[in-house]
Amino acid sequence: xxxxEDELTSQPECWIRAASEAxxxxxxxxxxxxxVAIVGCGTSYFMAQAVAALREGAGQGETDAFAAxxxxxxxxxxxxxxxxxxxxxxxVLDLLGQLKGRTPTTAITADPGTPxxxxxxxxxxxxxxDERSVVQTRFATTALTLLRAHLGLHTEAAxxxxxxxxxxxxxxxxxxxxQFTFLGRGWTVGLANEAGxxxxxxxxxxxxxxxxxxxxHGPISITTHGTATWMLGDAPEGxxxxxxxxxxxxxxxxxxxxxxxVRAQRLAVAVAAARGLDPDQPRHLTRSVILTP
Numbered sequence: 113x114x115x116x117e118d119e120l121t122s123q124p125e126c127w128i129r130a131a132s133e134a135x136x137x138x139x140x141x142x143x144x145x146x147x148v149a150i151v152g153c154g155t156s157y158f159m160a161q162a163v164a165a166l167r168e169g170a171g172q173g174e175t176d177a178f179a180a181x182x183x184x185x186x187x188x189x190x191x192x193x194x195x196x197x198x199x200x201x202x203x204v205l206d207l208l209g210q211l212k213g214r215t216p217t218t219a220i221t222a223d224p225g226t227p228x229x230x231x232x233x234x235x236x237x238x239x240x241x242d243e244r245s246v247v248q249t250r251f252a253t254t255a256l257t258l259l260r261a262h263l264g265l266h267t268e269a270a271x272x273x274x275x276x277x278x279x280x281x282x283x284x285x286x287x288x289x290x291q292f293t294f295l296g297r298g299w300t301v302g303l304a305n306e307a308g309x310x311x312x313x314x315x316x317x318x319x320x321x322x323x324x325x326x327x328x329h330g331p332i333s334i335t336t337h338g339t340a341t342w343m344l345g346d347a348p349e350g351x352x353x354x355x356x357x358x359x360x361x362x363x364x365x366x367x368x369x370x371x372x373x374v375r376a377q378r379l380a381v382a383v384a385a386a387r388g389l390d391p392d393q394p395r396h397l398t399r400s401v402i403l404t405p
Contacts, residue, residue, distance in 0.1 A: 114392045115243070116249060116381055119244070119250045120250060120278075123274055123374055124274045127253065129240055130238060130257045134261035134266075137236050137258070137262070140234040140235075140236055141193070141236070141259065142191050142218075144173060146173050147173055147189050148190065148191050148192070149177070149178060149183065149193070150163050150175065150177050150194075152180060152195035152204070153179060153196075153204060155197075155248040156252065157177070157180075158252075158302045158305040159252050159306065160302070161299075161301060163175070163177070163259045164176055165302065166260060166263055166299045167259075180194065180203035180206075180207045181203040183207050190215075191217070191218060192215055193217070193218045194207065194217065194218070195220050197221065197400075198400035199222070199223045199228035200227060200400045201401055201402070202402055203403075204228065205227055217233045218232060218234040218236065220235075220255050222237070222239055222242035222243070223242060224237045241254035245391075246394050247391055249377050257270070260370075269368060270368040270370055273368040274374050276371065277372065277378070278378070280375075282375065286379060287379070289361060291317075291319070291334065291340070292339070293327070293335070293340070293342070295323070295341065296344045296369070297324050303369050303370065304321040305321045306373060307321065307372075308320060310376060310380040311380045313394045313397060314380035314381060314383075315384040315387060315391070316389065325348055328351070332355070335355055335359075335360035336360055337360070339360045340360065341360055342363040344372045
């Protein structure tokens with residue numbers, strides 16, 4: 113078993129623990145009514161997109177998501193939340209350092225022995241969800257679960273669905289597809305982006321991601337026999353039929369969308385295996401991007 117496989121299978125237990133600890137971190141995480149920005153890089157940026165949509169949709173306050181390198185310093189926020197598994201990513205540390213003394217910041221990380229502990233005003237450590245892998249799985253979904261629980265949106269059904277996602281076989285013929293598209297709506301757009309990233313990182317697959325309603329505006333033109341379109345969450349009316357009419361494989365997301373992401377993680381590992389690739393050794397990637405001054 114690869115590190116990625118081992119880590120992604122532990123997600124239900126990690127989610128249970130994160131949800132149980134959410135109340136303890138309530139004073140560190142954004143309060144209702146605050147204007148908040150959530151930042152990250154790579155996977156953490158896509159999780160930030162999901163959390164921002166969830167929080168704003170729940171009426172908790174205006175919430176934006178940015179790649180750490182694209183943060184708009186001219187805007188005013190009551191709090192900035194940084195997601196960083198390693199606690200060493202250059203863009204995140206630079207951003208937190210520039211905000212020090214100007215805007216309250218909270219970092220959510222996996223490693224308490226890293227520089228983020230000194231540059232963020234508040235830190236939530238999810239060390240039980242840390243990973244050996246370059247390819248992120250459980251830390252990302254556990255951080256999202258923590259914030260989902262903080263918003264009152266986490267349910268036990270999500271954990272049960274994650275277990276189903278781990279135990280159920282992947283759709284027939286999916287691994288053999290040559291191209292994969294993931295679709296989302298609202299908060300699941302971030303999950304779709306993350307599913308696509310997992311496929312690219314672990315299996316070098318041709319993968320794209322879009323808001324579901326945008327799929328008709330051009331991207332559906334590549335859909336044909338041998339391609340797959342996977343919906344995370346509820347699909348727009350008629351879209352499944354349109355995809356099937358192209359000859360492409362439609363994958364309906366019937367589980368909690370975060371559990372659907374777990375299924376997509378499994379697919380990335382399965383496609384890597386089918387192509388003779390090691391998902392623990394992704395091409396040109398390191399566990400953290402640390403830039404030399």
